[in-house]
Amino acid sequence: MIWIRRIRPVAAAVVVALSAAACGIGGSDRAPGELTMTVWTADQAQLAALDELTAEFAESHEGTSIEIQSIPQDDYLTKLSVRLSGSNAPDVGWLGAPDAVGLTAAGRLADLTAALESDPGYALDDFVPAAFTNWRDDGRIHGVPFSTSPFFTIYNKDLLAAAGLPDPAALAARGEWTWERLAAMARTLQPRLPPGSYAFQSNEGAVYGPLVWTTLDPLLRSFGGAVHDPATGECRLDDAESVAAVDLYHRMVFADGTAVPPGSEADFFAGDAAFTLTQLSRLGQLEGGDFAWGVTALPAGPGGPVAVTGQSGFVAFEDSPNRDLAVELVKFLSTRSSAERLAQFYPPARNSVLDEAGTVYADSVLPAQAVQDVLVPGIREGEPFPYPAIWRQVRGIAEPVFDRLWTPDAEVPAVLGDICEQITPLLEPPAG
Amino acid sequence: VTSTFPTAPPRAGAVPDRPPRRRATRRAREALTAYLLISPQVLGLLLFVIGPLVGVVVLSFTHTDLLYGTSRPAGLANFTQLASGDPTFWHSVGVTVVFATGLVAINVVLSLVLALVLDRNLRGAGLILTLVFLPVVTSQAAWAVVWRFLLQGEGGTVNQLLAAVGVTGPNWLFEPVPALASVTVVAALKTVGLKAVIFLAALRSIPREVVEAARMDGAGEWQLHRRVILPLLAPTTLVVVIITLIGSFQVFDYILLMTNGGPAHATTVLAFYVYEQGFELFRTGYAAALAVVLFALTLALVAGQWAARRRWVHDD
Numbered sequence: 014m015i016w017i018r019r020i021r022p023v024a025a026a027v028v029v030a031l032s033a034a035a036c037g038i039g040g041s042d043r044a045p046g047e048l049t050m051t052v053w054t055a056d057q058a059q060l061a062a063l064d065e066l067t068a069e070f071a072e073s074h075e076g077t078s079i080e081i082q083s084i085p086q087d088d089y090l091t092k093l094s095v096r097l098s099g100s101n102a103p104d105v106g107w108l109g110a111p112d113a114v115g116l117t118a119a120g121r122l123a124d125l126t127a128a129l130e131s132d133p134g135y136a137l138d139d140f141v142p143a144a145f146t147n148w149r150d151d152g153r154i155h156g157v158p159f160s161t162s163p164f165f166t167i168y169n170k171d172l173l174a175a176a177g178l179p180d181p182a183a184l185a186a187r188g189e190w191t192w193e194r195l196a197a198m199a200r201t202l203q204p205r206l207p208p209g210s211y212a213f214q215s216n217e218g219a220v221y222g223p224l225v226w227t228t229l230d231p232l233l234r235s236f237g238g239a240v241h242d243p244a245t246g247e248c249r250l251d252d253a254e255s256v257a258a259v260d261l262y263h264r265m266v267f268a269d270g271t272a273v274p275p276g277s278e279a280d281f282f283a284g285d286a287a288f289t290l291t292q293l294s295r296l297g298q299l300e301g302g303d304f305a306w307g308v309t310a311l312p313a314g315p316g317g318p319v320a321v322t323g324q325s326g327f328v329a330f331e332d333s334p335n336r337d338l339a340v341e342l343v344k345f346l347s348t349r350s351s352a353e354r355l356a357q358f359y360p361p362a363r364n365s366v367l368d369e370a371g372t373v374y375a376d377s378v379l380p381a382q383a384v385q386d387v388l389v390p391g392i393r394e395g396e397p398f399p400y401p402a403i404w405r406q407v408r409g410i411a412e413p414v415f416d417r418l419w420t421p422d423a424e425v426p427a428v429l430g431d432i433c434e435q436i437t438p439l440l441e442p443p444a445g
Numbered sequence: 446v447t448s449t450f451p452t453a454p455p456r457a458g459a460v461p462d463r464p465p466r467r468r469a470t471r472r473a474r475e476a477l478t479a480y481l482l483i484s485p486q487v488l489g490l491l492l493f494v495i496g497p498l499v500g501v502v503v504l505s506f507t508h509t510d511l512l513y514g515t516s517r518p519a520g521l522a523n524f525t526q527l528a529s530g531d532p533t534f535w536h537s538v539g540v541t542v543v544f545a546t547g548l549v550a551i552n553v554v555l556s557l558v559l560a561l562v563l564d565r566n567l568r569g570a571g572l573i574l575t576l577v578f579l580p581v582v583t584s585q586a587a588w589a590v591v592w593r594f595l596l597q598g599e600g601g602t603v604n605q606l607l608a609a610v611g612v613t614g615p616n617w618l619f620e621p622v623p624a625l626a627s628v629t630v631v632a633a634l635k636t637v638g639l640k641a642v643i644f645l646a647a648l649r650s651i652p653r654e655v656v657e658a659a660r661m662d663g664a665g666e667w668q669l670h671r672r673v674i675l676p677l678l679a680p681t682t683l684v685v686v687i688i689t690l691i692g693s694f695q696v697f698d699y700i701l702l703m704t705n706g707g708p709a710h711a712t713t714v715l716a717f718y719v720y721e722q723g724f725e726l727f728r729t730g731y732a733a734a735l736a737v738v739l740f741a742l743t744l745a746l747v748a749g750q751w752a753a754r755r756r757w758v759h760d761d
Binding site for chain 2: 332
């Protein structure tokens with residue numbers, strides 16, 4: 014058996030290799046009480062604040078230590094998915110609302126309800142009404158939002174003043190800040206702008222990409238429309254109200270030429286646009302800018318004024334070997350005291366912290382008046398986009414169809430009708 | 446069975462052979478040392494190449510969602526779905542074929558023409574070669590992002606140049622046909638310099654006597670190139686075509702950075718579709734099935750080309 018003799022050394026090499034590999038890639042070697050928490054921020058001030066809070070938690074829970082692991086946001090979900098499918102799942106993590114909804118439905122997130130409801134000191138009723146829209150499923154809470162960031166309008170005061178146009182904040186105070194008014198102002202403004210600049214930019218141009226849903230949401234709601242009705246599972250993109258809303262934006266881009274078209278890199282923060290919709294976390298880009306700016310609420314529409322928020326939250330993972338401790342950590346990080354300390358970075362969803370907004374945001378880039386008139390009501394009255402459980406599949410099917418909207422001769426009702434036809438089978442209403 | 450070979454008589458003055466047992470022990474020790482030395486390489490190959498490859502094949506027969514942590518056997522369901530229930534798959538195959546054909550044609554023709562011109566030792570040839578080679582050493586991501594800016598519909602440099610000669614350019618990356626054409630040309634231009642250098646080296650290795658003999662036989666420039674030089678370049682052309690073709694099936698970064706697969710899947714090549722299904726939608730099992738098909742298609746194409754080489758490669 015010559016071949017056996019020949020193959021023996023090869024087999025030995027394989028065994029050596031595999032043994033070495035087995036030593037290196039074994040399962041999680043964390044001891045009980047050693048928690049890991051994944052976040053996507055790399056901001057040192059934010060990480061320091063989280064470090065401080067987790068150190069306090071470790072002090073009050075003997076034998077506990079917490080390691081915060083920062084993963085770049087672009088890779089966050091991919092890396093998390095690999096870790097969740099192996100034996101190296103984190104105990105606690107940040108999640109965006111759409112992913113939290115899907116992971117809740119898949120049973121990957123720990124149930125926080127008992128821990129949060131049983132402690133009167135936690136004050137679950139302190140949260141704003143829509144805080145748990147995407148974090149509560151069938152009455153059970155699976156995450157707590159640490160950031161409930163409202164969308165608002167930001168505008169270039171210099172460009173508006175040069176064109177003799179009124180201040181949108183003043184218009185909003187009189188109830189006259191509407192999409193139709195914005196479109197009309199944009200038509201006046203556009204001829205006065207240099208080539209390559211536009212009157213209006215969608216939220217960082219996201220209307221032409223994967224974030225089209227949340228970018229269109231404020232517009233749709235102000236017209237009385239919506240993407241879907243989460244209670245009935247009905248697609249509402251082809252409602253007359255939704256069609257009118259998208260039609261207005263389509264007109265601004267292709268007929269009026271006043272909104273940043275697809276493919277253009279024009280950016281409000283670089284001074285290339287007069288209006289955009291944005292969130293608090295984006296305002297850092299204004300540092301060093303050479304134009305005066307102002308903020309006001311989202312434009313209203315035929316459906317009335319709207320307030321829309323985007324959320325991220327703390328979750329504990331169901332497969333954590335320290336699940337109970339992880340649940341406690343989520344609870345600790347979302348108490349009133351913790352929320353107040355994190356509020357300078359992440360807009361809080363707790364009413365009691367919002368009551369102190371003047372103090373909390375004293376050093377914010379946002380003017381004090383805007384904190385009271387825009388930020389606080391934006392959170393208190395804000396509604397996040399209600400994500401269906403199989404959001405990723407809805408996105409995957411609908412986004413290529415959305416692309417057909419962004420041509421000059423697109424038939425808006427037909428395209429929106431086509432999207433509804435394709436996503437309706439996925440938008441099942443909640444059981445019961 | 447006994448050996449029929451006669452045993453060689455000991456050479457005069459030769460050192461007497463060591464006892465067979467000691468020799469066997471030494472050989473075993475040498476073999477063990479050798480295998481231990483290659484074991485890191487074997488480990489790397491097993492862990493990072495063979496293991497994942499086998500893993501992908503296994504995954505392709507499951508309904509696995511990496512994010513939601515669900516997995517169950519699927520049999521051939523993923524393959525049945527992509528063959529008959531997923532029009533986007535067939536669309537992406539079509540896009541891949543168009544992209545690959547365009548890339549190979551542009552790349553081979555441009556680089557060959559460039560090499561033929563540069564082979565004439567014209568003044569400034571070195572400068573031209575340097576300029577054409579610059580994109581090769583440029584970061585692929587930077588190349589794609591710069592072109593995304595140049596190809597903006599309004600205000601993009603390409604459209605401004607077209608406007609200067611009275612032509613209204615399209616919104617290159619947001620209209621289906623121009624988008625696919627744009628990513629194909631941008632990807633092709635990136636490596637023309639490299640392929641031109643390969644062709645140039647092959648051209649300079651053609652014996653002068655062969656060219657002179659053809660000229661003495663009365664061959665004109667066209668006949669010389671058509672009948673002598675191009676056939677002698679056939680092995681190099683085959684290598685360039687295969688390299689380009691394999692590269693075209695793996696293209697991903699241009700698509701991600703320039704069009705994200707859009708508009709309306711117009712630039713979704715098969716490799717990008719695998720990424721979209723696997724890492725955007727986390728349909729890991731289905732993405733694995735797509736990857737297996739992509740692998741099989743690439744293998745079949747290369748094998749076909751390799752088999753066909755006898756018909757049109759004259760390398761003796």
